[in-house]
Amino acid sequence: MNKTTYKTTLFGKWILSGEHAVLRGHPAIIFPVKTKKLELAYYSTEVEIRAEFSGNFAEEIQLLFWSALERAIEILDIQHHHLHGKLLIENNVPVGAGMGASGALGVAVGRWLQQLGDFAEANLFEFSRQLENLFHGESSGADIAAAIAGSGIYFSRSGAMHAVKQAWQPKWYLSFSEKPSATSRCVKKVKEKWDQDPKKAAKIDVEMAESVQLAEKALASTEKSALNLLAKAINQSHQCFKAWGLCEGIVENHINTLKQAGALAAKPTGSGDGGFILSLWAQDPPKELLDKMIFL
Numbered sequence: 001m002n003k004t005t006y007k008t009t010l011f012g013k014w015i016l017s018g019e020h021a022v023l024r025g026h027p028a029i030i031f032p033v034k035t036k037k038l039e040l041a042y043y044s045t046e047v048e049i050r051a052e053f054s055g056n057f058a059e060e061i062q063l064l065f066w067s068a069l070e071r072a073i074e075i076l077d078i079q080h081h082h083l084h085g086k087l088l089i090e091n092n093v094p095v096g097a098g099m100g101a102s103g104a105l106g107v108a109v110g111r112w113l114q115q116l117g118d119f120a121e122a123n124l125f126e127f128s129r130q131l132e133n134l135f136h137g138e139s140s141g142a143d144i145a146a147a148i149a150g151s152g153i154y155f156s157r158s159g160a161m162h163a164v165k166q167a168w169q170p171k172w173y174l175s176f177s178e179k180p181s182a183t184s185r186c187v188k189k190v191k192e193k194w195d196q197d198p199k200k201a202a203k204i205d206v207e208m209a210e211s212v213q214l215a216e217k218a219l220a221s222t223e224k225s226a227l228n229l230l231a232k233a234i235n236q237s238h239q240c241f242k243a244w245g246l247c248e249g250i251v252e253n254h255i256n257t258l259k260q261a262g263a264l265a266a267k268p269t270g271s272g273d274g275g276f277i278l279s280l281w282a283q284d285p286p287k288e289l290l291d292k293m294i295f296l
Contacts, residue, residue, distance in 0.1 A: 004041050004042070004043055005042050005043060005044040005085070005115070006041070006042040006111075006112060006115045007039070007040065007041040007042070008039070008040050008107075008108055008111045008112070009037055009038070009039045010037065010038045010039075010040075010093075010104035010105075010107055010108050010147045010150075011032035011033055011034055011036060011037055011038075011093075011104065011147070011150060012032070012033040012036035012037070012038075012093040012094070012099040012100050012101065012104065013030050013031065013032055013033060013099060013100035013103065013104075013143055013146040013147065014030070014031055014033055014098075014099065014174055014269045014270070014276065014278060014296065015028055015029070015030050015031075015098075015142070015269045015270060016028075016029040016030070016031065016212075016215050016233075016234070016237075016269075016278070017029055017208065017211045017212045017215050017233060017234065017236075017237040017267075018030075018142070018155075018208060018209070018211075018212045018237075019208070019237075019240075019241075019268075019269075019270065019271065019272065020186070020187070020190045020205075020208070020240075020244065020271075020272075021204075021205040021208040021209055021240075022140040022142050022155070022156070022157065023138060023140045023157075023187070024205055025156065025157050025158055026156070026205055026206075026208060026209040026212070027154055027155065027156045027160070027209060027212045027213075028140075028142050028154075028155050028156075028212060029152070029153070029154055029155075029164060029212055029215055029216060030142055030143070030145070030146040030152070030153055030155060031146075031151075031152040031164070031296065032146065032149075032150055032151060032152070033093075033099060033174070033294065033296070035294060036092055036093045036094065036099060036294075037090075037092055037093065038055075038061070038089070038090070038091045038092070038093050038101065038104040038105060038108055039089070039090045039091075040087060040088070040089050040108040040109075040111075040112055041087070041088045041089075042085055042086070042087055042112055042115070043085055043086045043087075043088070044084070044085050045084060045085050045086055046084055047084060047085070047086070048080075048081055048083065048084055049069075049080075049083040049084060049085055049086075049087070050086055050087070051065060051066075051086070051087040051088075051089060052086070052087070052088050052089070053065070053089050053090075053091065054088070054089075054090045054091075055089075055090040055091040055092045056091070056092045056094075057091045057092065057093060057094055057095050057101065058089075058090075058091055060091075060095035060096070060101075061089060061091040061093075061095060061101065061105060062089075064095070064101070064102055064105055064135065065089060065105060065109070067134055067135075068102075068105055068106060068109050068131045068134060069109065071130070071131055071134050072109055072110075072113060072127075072131060075127065075130060075131075076113070076118050076119060078118060083116075087112070089108070091105075094176075094276075096180040096181060096182065096275075097176065097180065097181060097270070097274075097275040097276055098181045098183070098268070098269060098270020098271050098272075098274075098275030098276055099270065099275070099276060100143040100146065100147065100270075102131075102132050102134075102135040102143070102183075103128070103132055103139075103143025103144050103146065103147045104143075104147045105131075106128035106129070106131035106132045106144060106147075107124070107128045107144060107147040107148055109128070109131060110124050110127050110128040110131070111124065113127075124148065125141065125144055125145065125148065126141075128144045128147075128148075129141045129144050132144060135183065135184070137183070137184040137187050137188070138187060140157055141155075141157060142155050145161060149161075149163075151163060151164075152164035152166065154212075154216060164216065164219060165216075165219065165220040166219045166220070167219065167220055167221060167222050167226075168219070168221075168222070168226060170219075170227070170230060170280055171280065171281040171282070171283070171284065172278060172279065172280045172281070172296045173278075173279050173281070173285060173290075173293040173294060173295055173296060174269065174276045174277065174278060174279075174293065174294040174296060175254070175258070175276065175277050175279065175289065175292055175293045175294075176275075176276055176277075176292070177250060177251050177254045177268075177274055177275060177276065177277050178250060178254070179249075179250050179251060179273075179274035179275070180274050180275070181268075181270055181271045181272065181273055181274035181275030182271070182273070182274075183270070183271040185273070186244075186246055186271035186272050186273050187271070189244065189245060189246065189273075190244050190246070193243075193244060193245075200243075204240050204243045204244065207236060207239070207240055208236075208237060208240040210236065211233045211234070211236040211237040211240070212233075214229060214230075214232060214233035214236065215230060215233035215234070215237075217229065218230035218232075218233060227264070227280075227282065228264075230265075230280060231264040231265040231280055232265075233265075234264075234265035234266065234267050234278065234280055235265045235267070237267045238255065238265070238266065238267035238268075241267060241268050241272045244272065246268065246271070246272030246273045247267075247268060247272060247273070248273070250274075251268060251272070251273060251274060251277070254277055255267070255277060255279075258277065258279045258285075258289070261285060261286050261289055262281060262282075262283065262285065262286070263279040263280060263281055263285070264280045264281060264282055265279070265280045266278060266279040266280070276294075278296075279293075
């Protein structure tokens with residue numbers, strides 16, 4: 001096999017708070033999931049571009065990749081037959097679960113094309129965001145920013161972004177609700193709330209933004225009250241999901257199970273209506289739950 005010309009690794013993500021409201025300029029706090037990775041390796045050859053896929057979610061990412069590549073070719077106004085070489089993409093980021101697989105893929109494709117000299121580095125964020133629009137309808141760019149940073153960030157579409165100051169390590173975990181989450185459908189549902197009652201919808205956005213500020217304050221605090229403040233922030237975010245109608249049925253049942261087992265707070269992370277659930281604990285969760293969880 002030819003020598004690797006380029007290789008990049010991106011991580012899945014989870015959102016502490018700020019979902020949906022981030023589309024309208026409010027902030028969000030996002031962290032990487034270092035145990036869930038997407039790796040892209042490129043080998044330069046004279047053969048027209050081809051790709052091989054592996055990993056736990058290889059088939060799912062394969063479908064997204066070819067759509068993203070076609071969109072990239074369209075944006076850059078280049079010809080498909082001008083791309084040569086071989087790509088190996090290994091994906092272990094769950095797809096359709098709110099863990100940022102499409103954002104990681106968008107940045108991976110962007111970085112690869114950047115290495116080929118097809119666009120400037122300054123355009124990586126916006127280029128990758130446009131690729132993600134294929135799958136989300138409208139991307140806030142939060143997942144893209146998180147994928148590029150590779151660490152916990154406070155993000156706003158206004159351009160405000162900084163590393164999250166974390167003075168202590170919470171006992172927080174992700175667990176799968178057993179229901180897929182479709183971002184574009186969830187975004188549409190929130191927009192319908194705005195069409196029906198703009199005043200109420202704006203109030204929910206403000207409450208979500210307040211939960212972000214509470215969470216940031218809690219993480220930076222060295223006081224004993226920090227844990228309860230973080231729980232308050234997460235529960236407030238949960239209430240926003242409920243107000244949007246994105247926390248019903250199997251999702252709410254999963255959250256109730258976590259709280260009955262001792263979780264201080266729990267909420268969807270990502271679009272809602274499925275996907276992964278974030279939970280915060282004072283002590284480690286019971287073993288029967290812990291075995292199915294991702295420690296963050």
